[in-house]
Amino acid sequence: MEIKEVHSFDIYTEPEFIEVQNTLQEQIVLKNSFNKDNINLVAGVDLAYWEEGNKQYGTCCIVVIDYNTKEVVEKVNSVGEIKVPYIPGFLAFRELPLVIEASKKLVVEPDIFIFDGNGYLHFNHMGIATHASFFLNKPTIGVAKSYLKINGVDFNTPENEEGSYTDIIINGEVYGRTLRTRKDVKPIFVSCGNNVDLETSIEIVLNLVNNESRVPIPTRLADLETHRMRTVYKDGKLVK
Template sequence: MEIKEVHNFNIYEKSEFVEIQNELKKKIMLRNTFNKNNIKLVAGVDLAYWENENEQYGTCCIVVIDYNTKEIVEKVNSVGEIKVPYIPGFLAFRELPLVIEASKKLVLEPDIFILDGNGYLHFNHMGIATHASFFLNKPTIGVAKSYYKIDNVDFVMPENIEGAYTDIVIHNDIYGRVLRTHKNVKPIFISVGNHIDLGTSTQIVSKLVDKESHIPMPTRLADIETHKMRELYKHKISNNVVRR
C-alpha cells in the first residue's frame, strides 16, 4: 500500500507537534469522500509496548477483514524502538512511525481504517485516527475505550440499550459519540478520523461489533495480534535476533 509522506518524525519538541497539528487540521473533512455502499475491506490498527534494557519498544499490528463476511484477509505488523515519550494529546507522534511501517506492508488496500484511539474527539481535533489519515490517504475512524475530558466537559451516559448513543458536544461542536454496543456493557467512544461523517462511522462500527466484544472486530483482532507479536518480538530483541 502506498503511503503519503506528509512530514517526517525527526521531531521531539511539543511546540513542533502543535505546529504540525494546526497545519493538518485545516484539511480535515467531516464528510464521506467515498460510497459507503462499496465498502469491501476494513482494517483495524492497534499497538502494544514493552521495555528491554531501559529502552521502550512497540509493535503495531493491522488486521484487515472482509466487511461483509467478517473473514480475516490479511495481517501485517511492524516493530521498533519508541523514541517519543508519551505526551497527552500527541500520541500520533509516538505511534505513527510504526503504523506507517506496518501499512506499507499491506498487499491489499483497505477502504476504511479503524484505529484504537481518538480522531476528532481531541482538544485540537487531531487524535491519532485523524493524523494517520493524511499518511494513509484513506477514511479513518477512531474508537476509544475511555474518554479524556476536553475543556472539562464530561460525556452523558447513553441508555442501557444496545445501539443507544449520546453525542459529546463542546463549544457547540460535536466532537464525538458515546455508543452502547451491548446492554450492560461499557460504551465506546467513536469519533471521525477524516474523510467520513460521524453517522457513517457509527454505522460501520456497529456493523463490525459481534457478541465477542463491545469493540469492533478489526481493532479487537488487531489487539489480540499485538499481544502475540509482543511476546515474539520481546524474545527476539532480548536475544538480539531483531536489529535495533
C-alpha cells in the same frame, strides 16, 4: 500500500507538534469520500509496548477483514524503538512511525481504517485516527475504550440498549459520540478520523461488533495480535 509522506518525524517538542497539528487540522473533512455501500475491506490498527533495558519498543499490528463476511483477509505488523515519550494529546507522533511501516507491508488496500484511539475527539481535533489519515490517504475512524476529557467536559451515558448513543458536545461542537454497542456493556467513544461523517462512522462500527466484544472486530483482532507479536519479539530478542 502506498503511503503519502506528509511530514517528517524528526520533531520532538510540543511547539513543533502543535504547529503540525494546526496545519493538518485545516484539511480535515467530516464528509464521506466514499460510497458506504461499496465498503469491502476494513483495517483495524493497534499498538503494544514493552521495555528492554533502558529503551522502549513497540509493535503495530494491522488486521484487515472483509466487511461483509467478517473473515480475516490480511495481517501485518511492524516493530521498532519508541523514541517519543508519551505526551497527552500528541500520541500520533509517538505511534505513527510504526503505523506507517506496518501499512507499507499491506498487499490489499483497505477502504477504511479503524484505530484503537481518538480522531476528532481531541483538544485540537487531531487524534491518531485523524492524523494517520493524511499518511494513509484513506478514510479513518477513531474508537476509544476510555474517555478523553476535553476542557473539563464529561460525557453523558447512553441508555442501556444496543446502538444507543449521546453526542459529546464541547463549546457547542460535536466532537464525537458515546456509543453503547451492546446491552449491558460499557460504552465506547467514536469519533470521525477524516473523510467520513459521524453517522457513517457509527453505522460502520455497529456493523463490525459481535457478541465477543464491545469494540469493532478489526481493532479487537489487532489488539490480540499486538499481544501475540509482543511476546514473539520479546522472547525472540528480535530487537536490541
